[in-house]
Amino acid sequence: MRIGELAKRAGTTTRALRFYESQGLLEAQRTSNGYREYGEHDLRLVREIQSLQAVGLSLEDTKPFVACLRAGHESGDSCPDSREVYRRKLAEVDACLERLQTVREFLLARLAFQDPCLVPEPKEFLCS
Amino acid sequence: MRIGELAKRAGTTTRALRFYESQGLLEAQRTSNGYREYGEHDLRLVREIQSLQAVGLSLEDTKPFVACLRAGHESGDSCPDSREVYRRKLAEVDACLERLQTVREFLLARLAFQDPCLVPEPKEFLCS
DNA sequence: TCTTGCCTTGACGTGCGCGTCAAGGTTTAG
DNA sequence: CTAAACCTTGACGCGCACGTCAAGGCAAGA
Numbered sequence: 001m002r003i004g005e006l007a008k009r010a011g012t013t014t015r016a017l018r019f020y021e022s023q024g025l026l027e028a029q030r031t032s033n034g035y036r037e038y039g040e041h042d043l044r045l046v047r048e049i050q051s052l053q054a055v056g057l058s059l060e061d062t063k064p065f066v067a068c069l070r071a072g073h074e075s076g077d078s079c080p081d082s083r084e085v086y087r088r089k090l091a092e093v094d095a096c097l098e099r100l101q102t103v104r105e106f107l108l109a110r111l112a113f114q115d116p117c118l119v120p121e122p123k124e125f126l127c128s
Numbered sequence: 129m130r131i132g133e134l135a136k137r138a139g140t141t142t143r144a145l146r147f148y149e150s151q152g153l154l155e156a157q158r159t160s161n162g163y164r165e166y167g168e169h170d171l172r173l174v175r176e177i178q179s180l181q182a183v184g185l186s187l188e189d190t191k192p193f194v195a196c197l198r199a200g201h202e203s204g205d206s207c208p209d210s211r212e213v214y215r216r217k218l219a220e221v222d223a224c225l226e227r228l229q230t231v232r233e234f235l236l237a238r239l240a241f242q243d244p245c246l247v248p249e250p251k252e253f254l255c256s
Numbered sequence: 257t258c259t260t261g262c263c264t265t266g267a268c269g270t271g272c273g274c275g276t277c278a279a280g281g282t283t284t285a286g
Numbered sequence: 287c288t289a290a291a292c293c294t295t296g297a298c299g300c301g302c303a304c305g306t307c308a309a310g311g312c313a314a315g316a
Contacts, residue, residue, distance in 0.1 A: 004292065014293090016300055019274055033282060059273075077238055082246050090235045093228050100225050107189050107218045111204055132262065145260090155297055161312060163263055187303070 003028075010046040017046065023059050025049060025066050034080045045069060048076045056093075061085050131156075134166045138174040138199050145174070151187050153194050173197060176204045185219075209236060 020026040021036075026045060028036035036115045045066055052062045065084055066078035076082060135142045143233040149164075154173060156164035173194055180190045190226060192213055193204035 002293075013274080015274060015276085018295095023273095033293080037181065053273090055234060056237050083239065086235050087238050090232065090239070093232050093235065095201070097225065100221050102219065104225070105219050106183060107221065110274085111214050111218070113209065126255050130263075141304080143304060143306085146265095151303095161263080163312085181303090 001038050003036045003038070006043060007045065007112070009043055012046065012050070012052065020046070020049065025059060025062065052076075055089070057085065057089060061089070129166050131164045131166070134171060134174065138178065140178070147204070148177065148187070153187065153190065178206075183217070185213065185217060189217070197223065202231055 001009075003014045003017055007017055010017075017026060021028065026042060028038055028042070030038050048060070048069060049062050049066055052065060053059070061124070064079060064081035068079035068082050069076045073079060077086065129137075131142045131145055134173060135145055136144075145154060151154065154170060156166055156170070161166050175188050176193055177187070180193060181187070192207060192209035196207035196210050197204045199207070201207060207212065
């Protein structure tokens, strides 16, 4: 199938697919006129990328999963590199949860009274 | 004091202060040679902005607080507009906490087994 | 006088995941 | 033959809070 159909079936846009290719996540055969040609396997790859993005992983982070699928594994997260990404993301999420709890309590306290004391530390705020 | 000293005392940069001014958060007197001149009150404003940013509020969101301080109130969050910002942010934080909990459980499940079922909904992911 | 260290405005760069033209080539339907 | 609907590459735009030059003015010490 060509890029338009792949985009439609995956519920995304051709622009996104071309961007994935530019990032080394997707490859395509080319027909004689230069059009990209995809198979069912590529649809599977795109779906994997989408579900990982839904969890908050960056495109960079999805690379090990894609490589794992390309290597012939049935699921993209059965390879060590993929699982390492999961672990790193989990740590990130935990840190973010803790941070947001602090912020939440700060906001509640401020809404209750004017208590200008417990300003939370200006740590990092990367909640993807 | 001039912009360099204000930046140093507030633990920020001159670039940030000029940016605040461009966003309408900060005003400055000008000396005869065109230099910005600040007072202690401005240091107070900058500190307010910083602590609000630490909670994850955007510069836009800090405007009501700054206006509140400028209006003569002792604390920036004693005005209705400020408290509304707090409430909105609290709702955001709550949504984000819920979302991150889902993601966390997804990651834990994936790390435990390969359980390709419960992919979390690709809702919004705005965790500031 | 010259250097040093302030200050000024203006404009472009950053990260991320694309959206949105622009300017063209290809294939198919009418 | 022509229009519609695909496809190609390339380049700029976006949001946000500044960082980082660039090119110059101002003030004070050696």
